[in-house]
Amino acid sequence: MNKTENTTRKSRKSFLKQTLMAGSGLGLGSVFASGLNTLKASDRTGEKPRAGQNGRWEASACLGCTSWCSVQVYVQDGRATRVRGNPNSKVNGENICVRGHMGLQQVYDPDRLKTPMKRTNPDKGRGVDPGFVPITWEEAIDTIAEKIMELRRNEETHKFMVTRGRYTYLRDILYDRFPKIIGSPNNISHSAICAEAEKFGPYYTEGIWAYRQYDVRNARYVLCWGADPIATNRQVSHYNNAWGEVLSRAKVATVEPRLSATAAKSDEWLPVKPGEDGALAVAMAHVILTRGLWYRPFVGDFKDGKNRFRTGRTVNENTFEEIYTHGLVRWWNLELKDRTPEWAAGKAGVPADQIERVAIDFARAAPQAICWVGGGPTMQVRGAYNSMATHALNGLVGSVDNKGGTLASNPEYSQGFPSVEPYLDDIARKGIAKPKIDQRGYLEYPALKGGSSGGGVVTNRTADGILDGDPYDIKMIIAYFNNFAFSNPGSNRWEKAMEKIPFNVHITTHVAEYSMFCDIILPATHHMFERHGFMKSIGNAHRQLPLNRPVIDRVWDSKTDETEVTWLIAEKLAEKGFPNMLDHYKQYRDPETGAEPKNEKEFDLYALKHATRDLWDPDHYKGGDRFDGWDDFYKTGVWNSEPYNYRGRWGSMNTRTRKFEFFSETLKEALTGHAERHDTDVDTVLATSNYLARGDLAFVPHYEEPFVHGEDRENSFMLVDYKSRLNREGRSANCSWYHEMKDIDPGCIAGEDVAQLNPEDADRLGLRDGDKIRLHSSAGELECRLVRWEGVRPGTIVKPFGMGHWAYGRYATRVNGKQPLGGNNNQVMPADYDRLSGSSAFYGYVKVNVDKV
Incomplete structure (x- = not known):
């Protein structure tokens, strides 16, 4: 490489890096040359991209992370060349993060899977050449359908499984209806390697098992726990764009063992010992209560106005009158009275004076104070109680459902798909009654989503279920938009499990680790450029539903996983004497004409129109943005909700008491139900599940000594x-x-x-x-x-x-x-x-x- 070439290369990289770091709003569109493989530095970095005479902006959605941003793609001569946020969005607006731009490299990646392939080497294992050879879609679909029919003939439909990673909200077509009609209980999502523990705390305090949004534009203090909002958090495009405003008005503190991007932009960095977040959280609660800094309009007060919270002393519950919360004094007596900053400093390795200072500043900003709980403190072996302890701080300062605080999702009006019940035969009903392969609901795996024993998924345990044949063997898998052999802890277990599966299908854009253990791999469309779908995203006190749209011709011979592939399999099953699935899918009619789908392309479109009808049909209008019809909605590419209704959930939360629960009657009921299912008691459930709490301590946010694998050594x-x-x-x-x-x-x-x-x-x-x-x-x-x-x-x-x-x-x-x-x-x-x-x-x-x- 000569000196000129080297200087140009460094200049290009330096420019791109500055652009990426500058924030979502600038975008990379201004630096694209007409070819997709080249970038050049511009002398006018602030200049907006100028559309060519043959170019146009087309709406779509990005699934590069769970921000699920509404975007626009610039298309020139049939090729996508630029990406920006959709200005019609009230969530991310014109902002888009760096990952959105990287989609351009993905869609035109020459290493993408280009055509269906089948395995010719029966041996499976890491390092074993699968001997993949190209086949037609017809052969691939026929082979898959025949394997399904074989399971049905043998009444082994429960040994079929669908695994899902990322998705659009057309997901239930493949993830739910498909296995049910076949007769399998086994639809296994990625959710438990994503954020389930993060949702635990909000559910068992205020009844929300879902992502939350954060009203940063109105906040006066933001306390981040293992979350990095300007780099990797949900709705990073919005938060990245708003962060300069946040720093000019609010204080920011970050609890994180490393100096993250957000920590580097914070007023306080608390470099906690990994696993000890709960100690900090309960100590901060102790400070807030002993200093009398709780938010009284939400929490309530002592009947005589005298603060009785004193270190080491219990309090009579009858002396405190709560308003929108439940169990504050019981929480104090069971857990908080001895949890001083000095005690926490010894556990968490953060100075006591910093713990106290942050707690005081945070509480003084109430109720415009956000306790932002991410995966760091929650996705730990005993993370459920860290999740409760950190999120409970939002209850103490009254920021729950409040301006400048933590918010739920705004209402949205998409609709579900036709009922599957009429299309379930006796074989299917028998199959779906079997237990799931991931062992959810076992004594040691309560998975208490929604308050139900076994209500949630235990994604990574699926590998053990397969390896152990417990509760039975799995004979066939269809996986889409995931790579479980890479993305799960103890990934070698997945490789061994995949070796054991007799017939495995992967629908994917790239041949990944999981693909190498498969018998058939099918090329999937790229979510941002080549397919239909829709997403649900929250932020900026709004909810949006952006559309995924095919804005370019498909680069390779790919098909859409959730709609087209499922329709083709349904057609083939009907040819083989099992029409139930196809008959069901034919009920997904075009809302405008009433026509039933005749092929996979029509099914793909009609399913989207059906699910979103209440957003775009004027006769079905329920709220939010108004449209003149399907074409208007399709062109705009996004529906936005009404602004957030602050304090709308105060006194009507989805908990047993309808209040924010510091003593969780909701968790008590769930744990008791799980214990009764196994003919035991709650203490046994906790011991078997590797928690330390016993008695009523199990029902309040509390500190648990972190469970750590590995020994102390010099290295x-x-x-x-x-x-x-x-x-x-x-x-x-x-x-x-x-x-x-x-x-x-x-x-x-x-x-x-x-x-x-x-x-x-x-x-x-x-x-x-x-x-x-x-x-x-x-x-x-x-x-x-x-x-x-x-x-x-x-x-x-x-x-x-x-x-x-x-x-x-x-x-x-x-x-x-x-x-x-x-x-x-x-x-x-x-x-x-x-x-x-x-x-x-x-x-x-x-x-x-x-x-x-």
Whole structure:
């Protein structure tokens, strides 16, 4: 490379990095050349992109993370060349984060799966060449349908399974209706490796098992717990755009073992010991109560106005009169009275004066004070109670459902699909009555979503169910939009489980690790550019439903997983004598004409029109944006709700008491129900599920000693896993930009898979920058490069998730299908769970040993 070329390359990379870091609003559209494979620096970085004479902006939606932003794609000569936020959106507006732009590299990636393929090598295993050869869609669909018919003939339909990762809200066609009509209970989602423990606290205090939104534009204090809003949180486009305004008006504090992007922009960084978040949370609650700083219009007060909360002293419950909360004094007596900042400092490694200062400042900002709970404190082995303890602070300061606080979702008016009941035969009804393969609802896996024993999924436990044949063997899987052999802790278990499956199908854009164990792989359309669907997203005190739209011709011979593939299988099943599924899908009629679908393309469109009819049909209008009809809605690409109704849930929360529960009667009922299901008591449930609480302590937010895998050694460190701002749900690794610009994450370097260690720890082990190191635990090992960085808490080692693919494409791997590039964090994370929620543990629960290679 000559000097001119090298200077140009550095200039281009520097410019792109500045653009990405500058915020969502600038966008990359202004720097695209007409070709998709080249970028050039502009002398006028603030200039908006100028549309060519043959170009147009087309609406769609991004599924690069769970922000689910409404976007517009600029299409020139049939090719997508730019992406921006949709100005019609009231959630993310014209803002789009870096991951949205990376979709352009994905859709035109030459390593995408181009045509259906089948396995010719019957042997399965890592490193085994599947011998994939191209086949027609007709052969692929016929083979799949015949395998389903074989299960039905043998009355083994319960041994069929659908697994789902990311999705659109057409998901129930494939994820729900499809297995039910076949006769299987096994629809297994990715949810428990995403955010189920994060939802546990809000559900068992205020009755919301869902994502929340945060009214940052009106907040005066934002306290983040293991959340990184400007880099990787839900609705990152909106929060990234609003963060400058937040910093000019509010204080921000971040509880996180590493100096995250948000921590670097905070007034206070509390570098907590991994796993000890609960100690900080209950200590802050102690400070708020002893200082008399709770928000009385929401919580209530002592009847005589005299504060009786004193360290170490119990309080008579009859002396306090609550308004919109339940059980505050019982919480104090059971848990908080002795939880001083000094006690928490010894546990969490954060100074007592900082704990007290943050608690006081946070409470004084009430009710415009946000306690923002992410995965860090919750997706731990005992994370359910961390989830409750951190979220309970929102109740103390009255920010729940309040202006400048934490909000639920605004109402939306999509509708479900026709009932499946008339299309279930005796074989199907018998099959769906079987227990699910993920062992949810077992004594040791309560998975208490929605208050029900076994109400939630235990995603990662599915591998063990398959390996153990418990409760039965699985003979066939159809997987879509997931790569469970890479994305689950203890990932080697999934590889072994996939070896055992007789017939496995993967619908995917890229041949990934999971694909390598499959018998048929089917090329999927790209969500932002080539398919129909719709999403549901919240933020900025609004809800939006953006449409996924095919804005370009399909690059390869791909089909849409949730609609087209399912229709084609249904047609083939009907040819083979089982018409029930096709008959059901024919009920998804065009709302405008009443016509039933005749092929997969019509089914795809009619299903979308049916599900969204109450948004676009003037005769069915229920609220939010108004449209003149389908064409108007389709062109606009997004529906927005009415503004948020602050305090609308006060006194009518979905809990047993209808109030915010500091003593959770809702959790008491759920745990009691699970115990009765197994003919035992709640204490036994907790002991079996690896929690420490007994008696009434189980029903209040409280501190639990973190459960940690691994031993204390000179070279052992707590692993801190996090997601890069360039990580599109783990599917970015074959984008060259992902590697070129990894150093936009604090402490990272471009082009390398790194782990970050505090210089004090590195000096003790004699490690220098760039040294090749091995991380190993009881689960496995990986290799990467070392970066010495002061933004890492001593005693911890920090590594971003996303690298370590051994199958995915030329950029993602060192040798595609054989040799990984870097290391997958899940190789060194043992499979463990927060069992009350079903969530996999990812944070603050494993020590890894570090050796120089």
